[in-house]
Amino acid sequence: MHQIDTDYLIVGTGALGLSFADSLLEYGDGHITFVDQHPKPGGHWNVAYPFVTLHQPSATYGLNSMSLGDDLMDTDGPNKGFYKLATGTQVLGYFEQAMQQRFIPSGRVSYYPMSKYQEGADGEHTIVSSISGKKTRVNVRRKLVDGSVWTASVPATHKRKFDIADGVRLTTPSKLPDAWLTKAKVPGHYVVMGGGKTAMDVAVWLIHMGVEASNISWVRPRETWLINRASTQPGAKFAANSIGWQLEQMRIGATATSGDEIFLHLEKHGHMFRLDQSSLPSKFHYPTISQGEVDLLRRIEHVIKIGRVSLIEPGVLHGVNGDAKVPLDSLFIDCTATAAKRTAVSPIWQGEKITPAILQVPLVSLSAAIAGFIEATFDTNKEKNALAMPIQMTDTPADYPQAMLGNVMNRMLWSKNPAIMSFLSTARLDPAQKTRNAMADVSESVLYDAGQIRNATIAALPNLKKLMAENHMTAAHMAENKVAD
Secondary structure (H helix, E strand, C coil), X not given: CEEEEEEEEEECCCHHHHXXXXXXXXXXXXXXXXXXXXXXXXXXXXXXXXXXXXXCCHHHCCCCCCCCCCCCECCCCCCCCCECCCEXXXXXXXXXXXXXXXXXXXXXXXXXXXXXXXXXXXXXXXXXXXXXXXXXXXXXXXXXXXXXHHCCCCXXXXXXXXXXXXXXXXXXXXXXXXXXXXXXXXXXXXXXXXXXXXXXXXXXXXXXXXXXXXXXXXXXCCXXXXXXHHHHCCCHHHHHHHHHHHHHHHHHHCCCXXXXXXXXXXXXXXXXXXXXXXXXXXXXXXXXXXXXXXXHXXXXXXXXXXXXXXXXXXXXXXXXXEEEECCCCEEEEECCCCCCCCCCCCCCEECCEECCCCCCCCCHHHHHHHHHHHHHHCCCHHHHHCCCCCCCCCCCHHHHHHHHHHHHHHHHHHHCCHHHHHHHHCCCCCHHHHHHHHHHHCCHHHHHHHHHHHHHHHHHHHHHHXXXXXXXXXXXXXXXXXXHC
């Protein structure tokens, strides 16, 4: 078996693995080997639906070392006036450029695409080509970096959790643009399955393609809170929104008795949306959306709320909370994959293994870049873990106080470390740094609000800890009852 030596074996070339490696390349001195099952760098972007875009501004995604259209603005569509959201094709091209023009030319990087990583019983590391079947033993001198824990579930690859009867037409978002390649009859009706951001993207795309909203049904098992994209924009133009977003989170964080109360307060101040004003959302995975998209989505009046669907038959859906009828000539679009799952977290550095985690929810690229810098700069695992507290992804509004607290606690840790603060001072991925850079061009009222954030944050900490503890107790109680049943 062929053997190679490397300092870091990184499993996955998605945003997390590449951003981590970008910091290693910039601040470290070791050799890096990538292994990824996809044909090109970019992780799940390789199998994303063709009309997908980023949710967040391109200015804060990708690698610290490379711009992704940071200063470009959208001039039309529902994102008009905001910083551009790179398309899936653009993101793939960006990561391919990074691999071919930055990583490999450095002389410190090897790349094994279309390959899988295997860990042996004795801890040996093996790369297996999915094309040739050849195996390569990897002698890892420093650390294995396991980015596979953040492999996103996307419609093209996930296993659906409902059955379909004969005669039902079902597809995925990635196949919709291929309609011209088939001889199938144009559907008289569309049924969008799922309540997350993918379903929203599909619904907006259908409307843009000329489908009347009256010819769309939307199955939403759970309503979700949505972040107003105006509140996440970098730069002086949007500073009132972004500063207000941070300040109001902390103001309500100091007094709220529940996650629901936090979201209702943020909605009141224009930082959150919900599609159905009569329903209190029970889900939050950080989807970000514009007012223009919300307006389009609210045109769809036939919203089906029967809980999770278990079976689709021609003209009818069967859910845990009832049945719903739809036209017989409906095309069902499966958007039920969950990209952001709430899983338990553990220390990032354990022995000879690094498992990157989110350090600033929901900023995966920034979190990985910081972890890579910490690995390159500090010595012991104990020292590194003390500077990086992993944060669980949210699932419900009740989880949000923990995410807020985690973001604050990590920022407080970093504020006491000159090396990390120096790193962040030039980090293109850090929205906070972009906001600080814009302060010279904002109004007095925005400056005043910015000056209130620190005290508001300190005041919010005790209550956020209380809300987090209450949520953990509720979750533990529910788990005990489930076991008892």
